[in-house]
Amino acid sequence: MTARTTGTGQPILSMRELVIAFDTPDGVVEAVNGISLDLYPGEVLGIVGESGSGKSQSWMATLGLLADNASTQGEVTFDGHNLLDLDSRTLNTIRGQRISMVFQDPMTSLNPYLDIGTQMIEALGTHDRSLNRADARRRCVEMLDRVAIPDADRRMRQYPHELSGGMRQRVMIAIALLNDPDVLIADEPTTALDVTIQAEILDILTELQRERGMAVVFITHDLGVVAELCSRVCVMYAGELVEVGPVQEVFEDARHPYTLSLMRATPRTTNTGSSAADDRAPDAAKRAALYAIPGAPPNMRLRPPGCAFEPRCRCAEPRCRTEAPALEALSDQPHRHKACFRTGSSEDLSRELLDVG
Numbered sequence: 531m532t533a534r535t536t537g538t539g540q541p542i543l544s545m546r547e548l549v550i551a552f553d554t555p556d557g558v559v560e561a562v563n564g565i566s567l568d569l570y571p572g573e574v575l576g577i578v579g580e581s582g583s584g585k586s587q588s589w590m591a592t593l594g595l596l597a598d599n600a601s602t603q604g605e606v607t608f609d610g611h612n613l614l615d616l617d618s619r620t621l622n623t624i625r626g627q628r629i630s631m632v633f634q635d636p637m638t639s640l641n642p643y644l645d646i647g648t649q650m651i652e653a654l655g656t657h658d659r660s661l662n663r664a665d666a667r668r669r670c671v672e673m674l675d676r677v678a679i680p681d682a683d684r685r686m687r688q689y690p691h692e693l694s695g696g697m698r699q700r701v702m703i704a705i706a707l708l709n710d711p712d713v714l715i716a717d718e719p720t721t722a723l724d725v726t727i728q729a730e731i732l733d734i735l736t737e738l739q740r741e742r743g744m745a746v747v748f749i750t751h752d753l754g755v756v757a758e759l760c761s762r763v764c765v766m767y768a769g770e771l772v773e774v775g776p777v778q779e780v781f782e783d784a785r786h787p788y789t790l791s792l793m794r795a796t797p798r799t800t801n802t803g804s805s806a807a808d809d810r811a812p813d814a815a816k817r818a819a820l821y822a823i824p825g826a827p828p829n830m831r832l833r834p835p836g837c838a839f840e841p842r843c844r845c846a847e848p849r850c851r852t853e854a855p856a857l858e859a860l861s862d863q864p865h866r867h868k869a870c871f872r873t874g875s876s877e878d879l880s881r882e883l884l885d886v887g
């Protein structure tokens with residue numbers, strides 16, 4: 531079953547039954563277990579879930595960035611191509627130009643031995659060979675200005691270690707946006723930064739997203755950030771999508787026990803430094819005391835036969851142990867999806883799952 535937005539139109543990128551497995555000395559790790567999802571032009575899609583749930587790998591697969599021990603099945607369609615089958619030359623025409631990615635740690639993406647200007651011009655030049663050097667330089671300076679880097683001309687001549695962490699992340703965003711991509715994948719882009727810098731960078735990203743109308747996939751642990759920035763949210767658990775829908779509806783009326791648990795396990799004060807994010811934090815998180823999800827995520831080598839969340843779920847039924855629920859539309863709200871046999875309201879689930887009213 532494919533998750534959809536409430537909106538209409540053609541998706542810009544579609545995942546179908548994406549499976550990612552890693553071959554390790556201890557056996558095969560099934561990191562992503564058959565996810566299907568459409569990304570629409572101009573939407574901001576949040577991806578949340580505990581550490582190890584497959585958030586990063588599922589999007590790294592779209593850019594051919596998986597480790598050598600990975601194998602994939604399924605399809606990721608973009609512009610008529612299945613990105614999983616593409617040769618590296620064709621993939622290079624898409625990577626950085628049509629789909630860009632920003633990672634948590636800019637030091638791993640920036641080359642420490644090259645100045646910022648050289649790296650930016652290279653990123654631009656790879657895709658636009660018609661540009662002469664002066665024009666390319668001007669475009670890079672403009673882009674640095676755009677991400678609020680003061681004194682951009684001088685920064686172009688500096689090396690990554692001469693910049694603060696926040697500056698480096700701005701440079702990464704500038705590089706990612708130089709070629710005006712249709713899709714930006716931002717993987718925990720502010721997690722390593724302090725609170726005020728986080729808020730500034732998120733503001734810049736939001737502004738650029740609106741200005742350019744690109745689709746943004748925002749991978750984060752921070753539900754407050756999702757509430758503030760995203761229009762739709764995908765909740766992942768153990769390599770699967772367990773709940774997908776418009777952010778406000780999912781946060782106010784979660785229908786999967788894991789979504790509810792995750793919200794209850796999130797402190798009310800988010801670290802965006804923004805009170806707006808607090809005000810829009812999930813209702814359940816506002817009301818309840820902090821909840822610790824019992825147990826731990828499953829070992830991906832020994833995936834249980836039924837629902838992967840069953841061992842931690844207080845409202846599991848006997849069949850949850852043997853049958854895996856598919857991601858399906860809610861009967862009362864067909865634009866929302868969940869993978870759980872349970873029906874009933876968020877309140878019912880909440881009472882049962884968390885022992886609170």
Ligand SMILES: Nc1ncnc2c1ncn2[C@@H]1O[C@H](COP(=O)(O)OP(=O)(O)OP(=O)(O)O)[C@@H](O)[C@H]1O
Pocket residue numbers: 552553554559561579580581582583584585586587588597599830
């Ligand atoms: N090269 C690899 N070999 C074996 N397992 C791997 C490899 N790369 C990733 N994994 C496993 O894939 C699973 C999914 O990883 P992924 O990085 O997508 O998690 P995540 O949801 O992004 O977590 P986090 O929030 O910590 O970033 C994890 O269990 C991870 O250990």
Ligand SMILES: [Mg+2]
Pocket residue numbers: 585586587717
């Ligand atoms: Mg990750």
